[in-house]
Amino acid sequence: MIVVLKQNPNRHQLESLIAWLQEKGIIIHTSIGEAHTILGLVGDTSQLDIDLIAALDIVEDVKRVQEPYKNANRKFHPEDTVVQVGNTQIGGGNLTLMAGPCSVESEEQVVAIAKAVKASGATMLRGGAFKPRTSPYSFQGLGATGLEYLKVARQETGLPIVTELMDLSQLPLFKDVDVIQIGARNMQNFDLLKAVGHQDKPVMIKRGMSATYEEWLMSAEYVMAGGNENVILCERGIRTFESYTRNTLDLACIPVLRKLTHLPIIIDPSHATGKSWLVDPLAMGAVATGADGLLIEVHNDPAHALCDGPQSLKPEVFDGLAKKLLKLHDFMKTVEE
Amino acid sequence: MIVVLKQNPNRHQLESLIAWLQEKGIIIHTSIGEAHTILGLVGDTSQLDIDLIAALDIVEDVKRVQEPYKNANRKFHPEDTVVQVGNTQIGGGNLTLMAGPCSVESEEQVVAIAKAVKASGATMLRGGAFKPRTSPYSFQGLGATGLEYLKVARQETGLPIVTELMDLSQLPLFKDVDVIQIGARNMQNFDLLKAVGHQDKPVMIKRGMSATYEEWLMSAEYVMAGGNENVILCERGIRTFESYTRNTLDLACIPVLRKLTHLPIIIDPSHATGKSWLVDPLAMGAVATGADGLLIEVHNDPAHALCDGPQSLKPEVFDGLAKKLLKLHDFMKTVEE
């Protein structure tokens, strides 16, 4: 951490700051220039509150050199994390296809889709039981009943299930779920993150609509600080001024996160674009960029989906796409030695 | 609502759509052009799920003409909502000054600040007991103890208190709070919104970091749909590419919301800018633009604040600012007839 002091800092305040930092085991290198004095802080600076230091009268600016996250940081954990879910592994060179309906609507629907996507190569079933909807007048999901239908579909197909938890009060209902999804709108619901950090199921954290990589990784850090190391990151587009697509899918997150963290990275082209015809090319792009997996909406009757219909593929379209994705994943192994 | 159909829509599907809309009491005006057929839907379209219609194979685009919110909509509620809190009123031509520390740190601290800001003209005390912090390693607030200190400060000064609720499980602790604040990161925590909609305390909803006006009003609608009409909106800056200020304060929200809704509008220049020296000019700007009040951080020792120090004013600085703000508010009444 680098602390840039104002010109002619109050000597007494400077000594207090130095003493306080030394107390925390920080070593300080001072560099005195004409215009500025700069303190280089060396040691475990992730414990220092950058805002607190920036608040001091004598400080002009504070800049981090080290990342504020530790458990999620590849520097301290060089090996890729591979998350085991039932018989499938997320990360470690696998391509995980998570597919299923946006909303669980009925047992028949979710079982039929689960069978179809499994036949096409999906290794996990996704489906929403609790749905975050912008309008209180929109369908809010089947709730606990929806979770039951998902479990029936799992029993029929063997596919592990991933579904969104919206509030920590629902946690008891999720004890039989395979992967807990934290939605984009809850990425900084810190009480929820703490709660899922204190249980042992894998957690998939979607990137917030305007979250930076660092904030996203800090949300992972919340979960991991609670003891739960099985965290998956899921990019679903960020908000920009372009409104033709619902959000702007940021595929650069794949290589960037690969460098910053050891956690697996899943891409959701369905929510990112909001248009089903964009799912195919962007899913292919995500695999070529190095994604560990994809989260894709599949619906047997998009026209009657109770939510988010325009971004859902029909099972036969997903079938063609899944085959291409798996072939591309194999191809990529041949060119990336 | 306007539905633009694709060229040569399937006749059977079109008839189904029309029948379904008519069932919901919607009247349909059809306009057939060379390139497009357009359906004009008339009636209560706020109950229609726009995504569901857009999902249909025959539909190219759907555009809303009416707003999707009703309770929060000025068209259906032309009079300004005035929220009564203790002896003070928010909205209706008053200027409400909510001031206090970012975090409650001790009884002495919050009582001292409460007395100071009351003497300067503040009519409400703000202070965080539960703190949303980006890092799990940062101070998370005093929690329930912090709420107790706020109540002591209220008892000593008579100032009603506003403080942030982060999770619905904490709701029982808030029964003696005057106004419940929903933070920016929880603006779309829909379970939390429903929960505060089913209790009777006023709720102040901060705008999400990248929320549109419509999404913000839909969050108000969630609370109001539960029966709680006492909703206050608080702008705290939106995220842009400009990083000199923490966020970009959007003062245009004041006249825009004044037109769209009847709810009072509070501006928070402290969080929006993240720098204490920007609070004064932007608070003045907010009053001249027509804000119903301000939320301002005041700290008796910014250098030792446990969080968000750089944006806090010292009580003596707040005193000067409060006097200017009240004078400006009086002046504005003389020029706006």
Added chain:
Amino acid sequence: MIVVLKQNPNRHQLESLIAWLQEKGIIIHTSIGEAHTILGLVGDTSQLDIDLIAALDIVEDVKRVQEPYKNANRKFHPEDTVVQVGNTQIGGGNLTLMAGPCSVESEEQVVAIAKAVKASGATMLRGGAFKPRTSPYSFQGLGATGLEYLKVARQETGLPIVTELMDLSQLPLFKDVDVIQIGARNMQNFDLLKAVGHQDKPVMIKRGMSATYEEWLMSAEYVMAGGNENVILCERGIRTFESYTRNTLDLACIPVLRKLTHLPIIIDPSHATGKSWLVDPLAMGAVATGADGLLIEVHNDPAHALCDGPQSLKPEVFDGLAKKLLKLHDFMKTVEE
């Protein structure tokens, strides 16, 4: 185009509007609802000034149904445009690799790089002679001399050259250039667009830092309206709040533009990310998403590049990447029937 009228519009003004529209050959369908009257305008609405109509006292809102661009619109030109440049074709199923230094620094440098990238499979040479630099104190490019060095490199390798034109006063210098590049900062320099529209060389338009697809296509329309049909679009990232990468590369633009326009689409991962280690994965992602080509910075000594060094690949790294890109492009043909 749909015109939503205010409630109880002034009858005289409405009649004037209708007469004016009819004069322009527009057919009007009127749909009268309880809250709103809606006019559906049918005909060539691209000639109507949407702002002018929105300005009318009786109008509440105007929404376009048809795109405002014609020459660039795939609806009116269903076949892909293939731009012929020397012996190479851009678009039409080819993968064009444009490679070279950010800035032309010397004849030796640009010739050496040109030879290297040609050997690796590049089909065009890029290089900046006139450089848009944020600071007046930064190197501004070699100018006319740089253009001469590029021509020497072309003579030595046969690679056609693409280079940026910054001002229309420089146009005479560009008469021996193969493709004129319009930089992101000049995407809405309308005089420059008109000028290159009135000459016959192909023009590659980079997307502005915060331009929408529609604005970008309108810039292409400016060039095409002047009679020059040979326009290439180049995505180089848009500005978002994420600052780890210089910009956010929007690969969704590829399938979206493929639908909206017939013009070829090139991706520039070097400028988009600003980091050389991100070029490889994003270039692969771009090809899998369907790009017609890539614009990649290659430098023989990145450490001494006079500008934009951090994003340049060394020739040997480019060599490995180019081979992978061409293999991936072949692979994609086998899976996309």
Added chain:
Amino acid sequence: MIVVLKQNPNRHQLESLIAWLQEKGIIIHTSIGEAHTILGLVGDTSQLDIDLIAALDIVEDVKRVQEPYKNANRKFHPEDTVVQVGNTQIGGGNLTLMAGPCSVESEEQVVAIAKAVKASGATMLRGGAFKPRTSPYSFQGLGATGLEYLKVARQETGLPIVTELMDLSQLPLFKDVDVIQIGARNMQNFDLLKAVGHQDKPVMIKRGMSATYEEWLMSAEYVMAGGNENVILCERGIRTFESYTRNTLDLACIPVLRKLTHLPIIIDPSHATGKSWLVDPLAMGAVATGADGLLIEVHNDPAHALCDGPQSLKPEVFDGLAKKLLKLHDFMKTVEE
């Protein structure tokens, strides 16, 4: 400037870097930590190309401590710049009201508006002769004829004129204009900036749609580096995801720029919002926040304006607003001692 080195930097490269910096008169303070070695560079670092240093293999990150602009920097020019235009002064505690039509349409129109706005208190006349329009099919302005009409209006009223220059080839036509405006789309048209820096008329630079404060000041620096010190900055809103308003007006720029630079700051609420009913409250907010002036569109018949009509005020509305603005400006002097 702070240079953070990678772990175990190549010794030879480090020595080269240090030698190169010392050659440029930079003094270097080295701080060696466990994880990172940090170089603190002291001296005139504005001449250093930050990208060049960041490109070096041994460098992990470079951070500026000093601003990259000098002529525009308040640190090197503590006094406010006051720009003299005819009999009026911009900056230095004055409130400059620049008013007039978006587009010059006819001599009668612009003379009538000029007379009206002068009577209301405007001190400068604005009006577009060359118009940057997104569509090649929209009205592009009257050009040279429009400039003539503006001069007639100046003769009739004595109001100095400010109007936009779109291309440096038009510069000879502007020799009789009082203030040259550089539009938002040309903020980084560096050849244009250089050209207006080499002539002696005041230049008003509008902020680019997604420009940071620093980039905006670097554009001012381009003009000032050419010898022209009379630069005025004009905020006209930045692009965000909120689309209800055309752009998001960033009033925080006023106090921020006041600190960073000595140049006067004008606010344009008309273009920023795109809606005439938002001009009044935001203009008032701008004055209370400390703006040096306002740029306001006034049209005698908004319904027939050839461009940008929805944001223009009628003269009688401007009259009421101008009176309020001047009263508020006087009031502000009484409260800001």
